[in-house]
Amino acid sequence: MLLDQNEVAVALAKKQFIPYFQPLHDVVTGGCVGAEILARLPLPDGSVSMPSKFLPMMDTDRDLPILTRILMKEVEKWLIGMIIPDGFILTMNITPNMAGEEWLTEACNQLMACTRKRLILILELTERSPLTRNGPKWQSQLTRLMDTGILLAIDDYGTGHSGLNLLLLSGAGILKLPREFVCRLGECRVTAGITDNVVHLAERLDLKLIAEGVETEAQQGLLAAKGIRLMQGWHFSPPLSGCDFKDYLSQYI
Template identity: 35%
Template sequence: MRIQYQIKGITCLFLMLIMLVILIFPMYLYYLHNTNKWTLLSAQKAVSTINSILDYGEQANVIALSYKGLPCDRVSLNLRHEVTSIPYVRSVNLAKDNLIYCTSLFGESTFQDTPSDYVNHKLLLMPGNRVKKNHPLIVVRTSNGDTAALSGIDGLYIQTLLSQQEDDKLLLYIRVHNKWLSEGGSFLKNPSVNSLFALKSFTSPKYPFSVYAGLDFGSSLSAFLNQNKVYLFFVAIISLVLPTFMWWQLTRPISFDRELTRALKNNEFIPYAQPIVDAFHRHVIGIEILMRWHHPVHGIIRPDLFIPQAEESGLIIPMTKNLFISTAKLLNQFSLPSKFHVSINITAMHCNGMQLLYDCQEFLAMVNNSNIKLVLELTERQKLDNTPHIASLFSTLNNLGVTLAIDDFGTGHSSLSYLNEFNVKTLKIDLSFVSQIGKNSLSEHLIDNVIDLGKRLNMSMIAEGVETNEQAEFLKSREVSYLQGYLFGKPEPLSEWLLSYKNEYLK
């Protein structure tokens, strides 16, 4: 039993793990796909916006180049006007022959302009300028012959763009060659972007820069767990509740009727045989068929633990039908001696309809052996009234050659009335009397009275529960014809008993 519970527990645990895998793994793959798609889209959107910002720098440069050849004192005011009128542009400069000669900030100037510092002679990311040394900016350079216009874009605009994301774990960087600007406004040369989860980059098709986007997590698993807490919570609840419910279903007590129905469906009720012997020669003259329950968990269950409930629920009817069929199938395989008794127990409930007659007819047809004498042992646990239907039933059975015996005579309902009203051929002396032989003189007197009654009514008698030679000799001395009990053989599966009987008696 304990092993069965362990198996059920392992099954439920395995189910929970399977459910976790089924519910989480596809979601995990979906999350990876969507996150990579999202970070790439974020990088693309950032590139598009930065392109638009740099376009304003390009626009300012084109206007500034229209002043090519004019002295600084004539164009500086125009440069300052550009700064105030064109979005994002914070300075405009003019250079000639690699020297900056005019700026919107200082007017006429002389600063070195090195085209090779610019990526593709177009773009330069700087950590600062003369006005703000630690304030990054991007310079857009546009050339026209020996003259170039340089527009400075404040890095704060780029920083603001990079930092304004819907998820604070999403980090964006702009890269211009080997120089980087983070969403925090830091100017970097070797940032550890490769540690970001779902890292994606997108390069501008218009300007020489790229944007990198990724999530600030150590691994894909930590990212998944952090960003899907609600989903994982419900998955955990479902994975816990369903196996728990399954465990409850598997282990909860079920009604005994349901268990009997299940056992009947699975053919767990097996015919057992106990020999009946001639009291004088101790030769086997027949067997009593006893029902045993081969339970898959509890093993072999005695009939007194389930027969009363089966009778109360009415399941004893189909159970007995199956017993008739399984017994007949086994007996049909052997050639048994003449007048070989096969006794099967019935109750008053069996006699209410015609099923008993049908079962007996089917049994006799299946065994197809005139040597077999079918005996129905009527138990006295339930009272049987002598109705016209009962009289007709027993008369029909008698015509078929089926005889009636009273089981456990003297211990139940109306034994004497049964003898008077029904065509009873055999009395079975109950083991409760037999067990007291040699111990209780009163029981011996009772047995003597039963035996005397049987003799007067010209009935054959079978004594049950014979376990000692003393009991057997006592009954033999009282001319009890047949004996049954552990002294001659314990009940065993009919299939095994028939093989043993064949090897010993049917040689």
């Protein structure tokens, strides 16, 4: 059941949202090399609410930046207590319109600093909402953000509003292959063709690819055969609480 707007507003005001870690695996080395940060909301009965239950109640420009700041602060606390390898990849979703905000650059720098710059921080620009801030000032702010060492990715590439336009304007160097494509690999000729085109685009533009929503050994094999080595999904692990992810990661250190 969806939370109502008042419940979401209270949760934001009280900073009740917590990060869950979706492990990111390199299928060539077999190791866990990073994680994507996902939002969860603890409920009074001890369960946690999924994003599908609260994100529809959030205003994109007002509430999502608040949620992102809460998550980044909480992630910083977990990273301080974790042993992470050099080059550990951490990815977080942001809206394209959020990307030019000055607070985001500061928060990213704090995350980098708390790991003594052992972190590779990737901000995933979501295509789920239209891009409205796309002028020279927005692009200049993105450039300053990337000058600090932050990388940009296009999340769920090919399923949203902006597509190639967002890739062109942002200068992102990473594409996330969405679960909508991954889940039908081997079953649908059209999906296979679309995936091949995305892989070809990445090769031509020297972009990195990350596949999400990998749920089976067969999907992993098909993606690996296309040259994709970074993957995430329930085939490897469900999203984990900070405590569980700390234990999970220790197996690969």
